[in-house]
Amino acid sequence: MPIGARSCNSAASPRPASVRHTRRSSMTWWTSNEPASRGSRRWARLIASAACIAAHQLPALGDDAALARRRSPVVEVFSSCHQAVVNISSKRLVEVRRGFSGLLDPFFEERFLLPRREIAEQQSVGSGFVVHPAGYIVTNAHVVVQTVERIIIFADQSRVLADAIAVDSDHDLAILKVRAARPLSHVRLGRSNDLMIGETAIAIGNPLGLQHTCTAGIISALNRKLTFQRGVTYDGLIQTDTSINPGNSGGPLLNVNGEVIGINTAIRGDAQNIGFAIPVDRLRQLLPTYLDVARLRQVEFGLHLAEDLDSNSASSGTVRISRVDGGSPAEKAGLRPGDEVAEVAGRPVRTFLDAFSALLDASGEDGISIGVRRGGAVVRQAVRWAPITKSSAARMMVDRFGIEVREMTDAELRRFDLDAPIGLVVTRVQRDSDAGRNGLSRGDFVTRIGKAQVRSLITLGQLLQGVAPGTEVAVGVLRIDDDGTIQQGDMYLRAK
Structure with a gap:
């Protein structure tokens, strides 16, 4: 029966003068009928003795074994990873409207005064993490979008400016790059x-x-x-x-x-x-698009890489050639889709970021040595990238979308009373292409690839470098009818 309870048919009994334990116990209980003052002193001595015994039984604070028991997986993760996490302090320039600093009634200011438009600095903070010792950092796009300055603050409080390599608001991802004096801690x-x-x-x-x-x-x-x-x-x-x-x-x-x-x-x-x-x-899926060497170097390369993950481990992957563009320097060098990349410019390749970093640091004009595994051996091929030309860009547009385009002429600029080109002129559309089935016609203008404006063939070539087969791309189209009516919109085309 619980302490303090009684059966419903029993009579209340008087409380005993002293309390005794009622069952066997490993602890020793004492009874006392002494006066309160003497009992209090005895209890104080007993409590002090018990505290001393407990103190000797507990492990010392500096005991390695005790610390090891407290070292949880969370402690291990923080200890090994926190050096790779950074603080990002960003500066934006935003337009603000100001009235007369509250000198007049706010109702009057809002309705009868034209506020002044001023440019003000706006500070924001966020986080990021280093993914490669060469200084590549991942963060959210909303942390750095439309920023004019990005300061990276490391765990040791050192600070360095970062360049934005890619900012993708559609997926809220961004890649930054800092110039590292030494290999950085990374996750x-x-x-x-x-x-x-x-x-x-x-x-x-x-x-x-x-x-x-x-x-x-x-x-x-x-x-x-x-x-x-x-x-x-x-x-x-x-x-x-x-x-x-x-x-x-x-x-x-x-x-x-x-x-x-x-x-x-x-x-x-x-x-x-x-x-x-x-x-x-x-x-992982988007990294090859963000870190496209040909786009960043503004050259024609034709080599596209992807990382396959081992089924048992996320950190031990295989980097393969996913695509080789027809007629590109990579194809001319003998590289083939499916080749496993072992090294780039003499550096071993274990991840996609290893390959990208080595490619970006190399001098492509002199030829980059790319080692691929074939038949159990590493075969090295020298690839020389070439500047994007108008003809190579036009060929890429045909290869990917079945659309032939050219730049606007001076006569067309005068005809439409334009100071600058509005896009590229469509000269022919393959009937069996997505563009042909969607109604793109000769004389239409291609104005955008994705969200980027296109006014020259060189820009077109730079944008198409990162478009992989099967990717659906929003192509901006503008049409001027004979009566001068302008129609424009997006045509979603799947790359071949």
Whole structure:
């Protein structure tokens, strides 16, 4: 029967003068009928003795074994990864409207005075993480979009300016590059196709400017869809209860192996412990597009790489040639789709970032040695990239979309009373192409590839370098009818 309880049919009994234990116990109980003052002194001595015994039985604070027991997976991950997490301080120039500094009634100012338009600086902070020792950093696009300056702050408080290599607002991902005086600490990219709901998730970032804050939780759900302002929708997101706050954006979400499984991107402002991260597999898929050497160097190369992941480990992958453009320097050098890349410019290649970094650092005019594995041996081929020409750009447009284009002539600029070209003129469309089936006609203008304006063949060639077969691309089209009516819109075409 519980202490203090009694049976419903028993009579109350008087409380005993002293309390005795009623069952066998490994502890010793004492009874006392002494006066309160003497009993209090005895109890004080007993408590002090017990405290001394307990103190001797507990492990010492500096005991290595005790510290080892406290060293949880979260501690291990933070210890090994925090040096690779950075704080990103960005500066934007924004247009603001100012009245007369509150000298007049706000109602009057708003309705009867034309506010002055001024350019002001706006500071924002976010997080990022180094993915390659050569200085490549991943973050969110919304952390750096439309910024004029990006300062990277490392764990040792050193600061360096970063260049934006790629900013993709459609997927909220961005790649930055810093000039590193020495190889930087970096984190490994894991995989997100085998995540388990309930497994531990760890975030490191700079919430509210508090650098290198570590929080831990679990993966709450997978494949979440989230719609933001202006109708932007992201799907396939990881939901986590790991504490994510403003300033965490762009930081890594890690598993207990210290591998990046997601890029922290958003929180629900109307709830607690609901955060979202972009799965790392999406970053892996998009890296070849973001880090396209031909586009960044503005040359014709024709070599496209992709990374295959081993089924057992996210960190031990194989880099293969995914595509070789017809008539390109890569094809002329004898490289073939499916070749496994072993080295680039004498550097061993284990990841796509290894290959990209070596290609970007090499001098392509003198020839880049690319070693591929064939028949158990490494075969080295020298590839010399070439400047993009108008003819090579026009050929790429035909190869990918079945569209022949040319630049506008001076006569056409005068005819339409234009100071600058509005796009490229379509001269022929293959009937069996997506463009032909969608109604693109001779005389139409191609004005954009994706979100980038196209006014010259050289620009067209630079943009088409990163378009892989099977990719659906929004091509901006403008049509001027005989009566002068202008029609324009996007035509979604799948590259061949």
